[in-house]
Amino acid sequence: MSDVSERVEPCALASEFTAALARQQELAERREDIVTRLHDEVERLRRGEMETALDLVRHSLIRLHDQILRQAEHVTAPLGVEELRALLTALADEAADTVARTGVERYVPGPGEAFDMVLQRPVGRVAAEGPEADRTVARVVAAGFVQGERVVRKADVVVSRWEPDAP
Template structure:
């Protein structure tokens, strides 16, 4: 009789085990369905955010396009250098505004500011007029762009370098150098 009761007990344990496995399988399938649904939702959100960001850039570029065409309509003859400079500066400002709408700001160091390798890239150098002017910005060749603490593009600058034996900066033209020399 012991064998029959042991078999019944084993069958009962096997049935419980089978039911527990089936519950675990159903739970795993539900978890997988939830993970798949969440993944799909994240992808839809990501795509929506990407489209929103692209829409911002698209609308800004369309505005820039329209401004260029409006400016072109007002040209009725040859432009003088000052008029052309003002027109191109206005268009560059509009382009910088377009970039600013994406969270990236224009960075323009001032002449006399200390040279900062993290924000500026030396493209040339000139002789400084005094030791105090050593490693300062002589002029800006191209603006930089930053997004918070992140440098998107360094500003291209000409750097003053003090060389005691060199003629004063006012009488000597810019002398090309390697950016590593600054």
């Protein structure tokens, strides 16, 4: 009789093990389904955020487009230099406003401001009027753009350099 009970016990253990293994497999499949569903949801949210951000830029560019066409309708004769300059400046300001809606701000250093390699890129050099003007911004060629602490594009500047007369 002890032979039969010894045979039944391993069969019962094997049966319990098989059942436990099946439960673990079921749990693993459920976890995998949850992970897959969450991944799909994250991807859908990312696409939605990207579309929302792009919509902001699209609407701003459409408004810029409309403004350019409205300005074009008002041109009835050749523009003078000042009128053309004002028109182009207004369009550049509108473009900068469009970029600002994405969180990127225009940065324009002032003349006489100390040259900053992090925010500015030297594109030219002029003689400084005195030693106090050495390594300062003489003129801005192109604005820079920043997003918080991140420099998106450095401002292009002409830098003043002081060089005392050689003896």
